[in-house]
Amino acid sequence: MNEKEISEIRRRFRADKSNITHVRGCYVNEKQEIVSQFDQPLSLLPQEECENMLSVLRRTLSGTLGKNLIEMPFTTAQVVDSDEHRLLMALRDSKLTDEEAVRMFFEKVIASYRPEGTYLILLANDTYDVPYRAKDGETLEDASENIYNYVLCTVCPVKQTKPVLGYDVPENTFHNRDIDWIVSAPQLGFLFPSFTDRSADIYSAMYYCRSASESYDEFIDAVFNREAPMPAEEQKTTFGTILGDALNDACSLDVVQTVHSRLCGMIEEHKASKDPEPLTITGRTMKTMLTACGVPGEKAEKFEEACAEQFGADAALSPRNLVETKKFEIKTPEVQIRVDPEYSEWIETRYIDGAPYILIPAGAGVQVNGVPIAITRPDVEYEEEE
Structure with a gap:
């Protein structure tokens, strides 16, 4: 149906x-x-x-x-x-x-x-x-x-x-x-x-x-x-686990951002087309997408094999069950950050003084616990108003 x-x-x-x-x-x-x-x-x-x-x-x-x-x-x-x-x-x-x-x-x-x-x-x-x-x-x-x-x-x-x-x-x-x-x-x-x-x-x-x-x-x-x-929530968790395990060190922020963006784009295009048939993808579709993202062929192949093992050979998966279309989330053991998917490309990873960092541009309107804060440059001294 x-x-x-x-x-x-x-x-x-x-x-x-x-x-x-x-x-x-x-x-x-x-x-x-x-x-x-x-x-x-x-x-x-x-x-x-x-x-x-x-x-x-x-x-x-x-x-x-x-x-x-x-x-x-x-x-x-x-x-x-x-x-x-x-x-x-x-x-x-x-x-x-x-x-x-x-x-x-x-x-x-x-x-x-x-x-x-x-x-x-x-x-x-x-x-x-x-x-x-x-x-x-x-x-x-x-x-x-x-x-x-x-x-x-x-x-x-x-x-x-x-x-x-x-x-x-x-x-x-x-x-x-x-x-x-x-x-x-x-x-x-x-x-x-x-x-x-x-x-x-x-x-x-x-x-x-x-x-x-x-x-x-x-x-x-x-x-x-x-x-x-497999319940939809379990599909999402399994998909993320497969992606991380199969790609290993090739599973960068850029790759995850691209996969998320393309799947969300497919969902939006399907919605706009008003096609009554359900939107589905296979492990082979994802393999092609990963290769286009620059993932090495052997790792993309490993991902497809893992999909077949977990979901079944040529299983038709709904992209809606694999990604959150309304949020982009980053977690560390200590910190959790949620970003509107529209601005997920603003996030980047970088090594500074030998340590990995997650960087997010901060313009006007930054609040901490509901309190507006000012972000000053370290080379600019704070001057008290007269």
Whole structure:
């Protein structure tokens, strides 16, 4: 799925757009016990509650593609004959009316997801009459291409509110409000099947994870029977480690600045082009970039080999997961400096009297702990004003 396809399905989760007739739910306590299950018809809910329910579901399709939204492909063998794929198809094809399939799915999630507190599992089914889209991008609502039948799963923490003072309008006084339990934003979930080329792709699911640093390996193994992808934050750390280890003494400030600048430039160009397909690079792409930066060929080759070992041969990586586009950071054991990437080229390294230094030009407006300071030349004496 690309960004346009994700947005198209996200727009379905409105009361006037959706064909979701009911939502299946399972509330689980801290002991991994089912407290209650429900099958909630949306038509019986007040409009505001219906919109809130759809809003929670919609957030499972939010975030950045490749970071929060990750494609989970199935092998041909899985699609032909596997318990995990058969269960997902049963949920979809029955429109969540297959009680045995729903029960088995809830049990799978509970056995593989163990947060500290209570949580809610939601399942929704929607049937989308996909409108025809002409070559010029114009959508013809009356001309349908196909029917997209899908299931969305959302797993949300349920948290207890803290006692607070609340205003009682009729009495014109303040009182403690009762402690309540509220549904928080989705922690993880998925869409099955994927909406690829604006049609159902039973060979893929779109997995959602709110945190770019978390990896719910057991959940992914139980639902999709495949190895969990490396979280985005871990990808960034791994990429930096590989770069430093492979290049060794060739990993200079200039090289890191250039790599950061070029990756950020690729991200900006992709954004400006409005290309819905995700931007990706490979270890081979990075090898070419490093060679252009003047890195010796054998070290660039070593980097490519390390990428293949850590991420997989010819793995497609998102540059957004490898660099911070809004900051450029320098750390020593004692000092940490953050610079706007636009001005990262101002930073340089130099040896002075045999010691390495990091130098940053300082003009007007320098502050220390919020206090404006003056930087005087050592050969200019300070004169007291009369």
